[in-house]
C-alpha cells in the first residue's frame with residue numbers, strides 16, 4: 001500500500017534476483033572497473049550487448065531501465081554533441097555548411113517561441129521537443145537559404161572525436177544499465193546485508209563495520225516513512241494557510257521552517273523511540289549478533305564470480321596487451 | 323452557506339494503469355456540509371477513507387473527477403485556496419507535530435497571520451482562552467505535555483475562525499478527563515458559537531452522545547449519511563461497516579434477544595434505557 005518505496009527494487013523472479021548480494025556487488029564492481037579500461041568502441045559495443053542481455057534476463061520491465069537512463073539523458077546528449085562539435089581531433093569526416101539569413105533567424109526564433117508555447121500544453125518529452133526544435137532550426141539554415149545573408153558558416157565533424165564521444169556515451173550507458181541491474185534486482189536491505197558480511201572480516205582489525213551497516217539499514221527503513229511524514233506536515237501547514245510555492249524569499253524561508261522544524265521533531269522522536277526499543281531488546285552496538293538471513297554462496301554465485309573475473313582479465317588484456 | 327462535494331472520485335495513485343482500471347480510494351456522490359450548527363461524525367473501519375474525505379473538503383487533495391462547491395461557487399484551478407482553507411479548519415490527527423514556533427502564542431497566531439486576518443495576536447489569545455490555555459502563551463510549546471500540545475494545536479486552527487471545524491480523531495492519546503473536556507468544548511463551540519463540527523472518531527459513545535449526523539464509510543464509499551441515532555437501527559449496515567454498538571445499546575439488544583423483551587433497545591443514555599427496561603420488566607404496572 002505504501003506508495004513511496006525508497007530505492008528502485010522491482011520484485012521479480014530471475015537469476016539476477018536470486019544471486020547472492022555479495023556476488024552481485026563484487027562482480028558489478030569488477031565489471032565497472034573493467035569498462036573504464038576499455039578504449040575501443042568495438043569491444044565496448046560487445047560489452048554493451050552483454051549489459052543488454054543482463055537487462056533482458058533480469059525480467060524487470062525495460063521501462064524501469066529507460067527511466068534511469070532518462071535521468072542522465074540530457075547530460076549525455078549535450079556532452080556527446082559538444083564533444084563532436086568542438087573536439088577537433090583526427091581526420092575530417094564531413095562538413096556541414098550553414099547559411100544564416102535574416103529569414104532563417106526569424107524562423108529559428110519562431111521555432112523557439114513555438115517550443116515554449118508547446119511546453120505549456122504538452123509537458124511530456126520536453127527533451128525530444130527541444131531536440132526537434134534545434135534540428136528544425138539548423139536544417140532550415142542548411143536547405144532553405146532564402147533572403148538576405150547574414151553570414152555563412154560551417155561545422156566540421158572529425159572521425160576521432162566522433163569515436164571518442166561514442167566511447168564515452170557507450171561507457172556511461174553500460175554503467176547505468178549495470179548499476180540499475182544491481183539496484184532493481186536487489187533489495188536495499190540485502191545490499192546492506194551483503195556489505196555487512198563482506199566487511200565483517202575487518203573486525204579483526206578493530207574496524208567495526210556492523211554499526212555502519214546497521215545505520216544504513218535503519219536509514220533506508222526510515223526514508224519512506226519520513227517522506228510520508230513530510231507530505232503530511234505539508235498538508236497540515238497548508239491547512240493553516242501556508243501557501244507553499246508562493247511568496248518571496250523571506251516567505252519561502254518561513255515556509256521551509258514550518259516544514260523542517262516538525263520534520264526534525266518527528267525524526268528525533270522516532271530515532272529516540274527506536275533507540276530505546278532496540279536497547280530494550282538488548283542491542284549492543286558492535287557485539288556479535290546472529291543473522292536472521294544467512295547468506296550462503298550457491299554454485300551459481302561461484303560461476304558468476306569466475307565469469308566476471310575472466311571478463312575483467314580479458315578487458316585488462318585488451319587494454320594493455322593487444 | 324455550505325461545502326458540497328458531488329460526483330467526486332479520488333485516487334492517490336495517479337498512474338495511467340490505475341486510471342484505466344478505475345480504482346479509487348474515495349467516491350462521493352453527493353455530500354453537503356452546512357457551515358452552521360452541524361455536528362457530524364465520520365466513522366468507518368481503518369483505511370476506509372475518513373481522513374481522505376476531510377482532506378477533500380478544503381482542497382488539500384484534488385479529486386480526479388467531480389467538483390467541490392464552496393458557498394455556491396465551484397472551486398476550479400483558478401480559485402484562491404486560502405479562503406477555503408480558512409473556512410474549513412482542519413485539525414490533523416496528532417496535530418502537535420505541526421507546531422514549530424518557539425512560543426505558544428506565536429504558533430497559535432501563525433494561522434491567522436497566514437490568512438491575513440486583523441489582530442492575529444488577539445485572535446490567538448481569544449482562541450486560547452476558550453480552550454483554557456491562555457496562561458501557557460509564553461511557554462515553549464515543546465516543553466508542554468501531550469494534552470496541552472493538542473490543545474495548542476487546536477487553538478491554532480480555531481484562531482483563524484473557521485466556519486467548519488474538522489477534527490481527525492482528536493481524542494486519541496488523551497486521558498478520559500481531557501477527552502470529555504475536549505468534547506464538551508466542541509459542544510460549546512457548536513451550540514454557542516454555531517460552528518459546524520466534523521469529527522472523525524472510532525468511539526460510538528461519542529457518536530450517540532455528541533453528534534447529530536453520521537457519515538459511514540467503507541472502502542472509500544459512503545454507506546450511510548443521516549441521523550446519528552437512527553444509524554444503529556440498521557443492523558446490516560452496522561455489521562457491513564464493521565462498526566461497534568455503543569455499550570449500552572449492545573446490552574439492550576442482548577437482553578431483548580435473550581429474554582424476548584418488548585423494548586426499544588436503541589436508547590443511548592442511562593436514564594432512558596433504564597426506564598425502557600423497567601417498563602418491560604414490571605409490565606406497565608409501575609405507578
Ligand SMILES: Nc1ncnc2c1ncn2[C@@H]1O[C@H](COP(=O)(O)OP(=O)(O)OP(=O)(O)O)[C@@H](O)[C@H]1O
Nearest residue numbers: 001003334347366367368369370371372373374375
Ligand atoms: N498519502 C497516501 N498515499 C497513498 N495512499 C494513501 C495515502 N494516504 C492514505 N492512503 C490510502 O488511502 C486509504 C484511505 O486512507 P485514509 O487515511 O483516508 O483512511 P482512514 O479512514 O483515515 O483510516 P484511519 O482510521 O486508519 O485513520 C488507505 O487504504 C490508505 O492506505
Ligand SMILES: [Mg+2]
Nearest residue numbers: 372373374490
Ligand atoms: Mg485517518
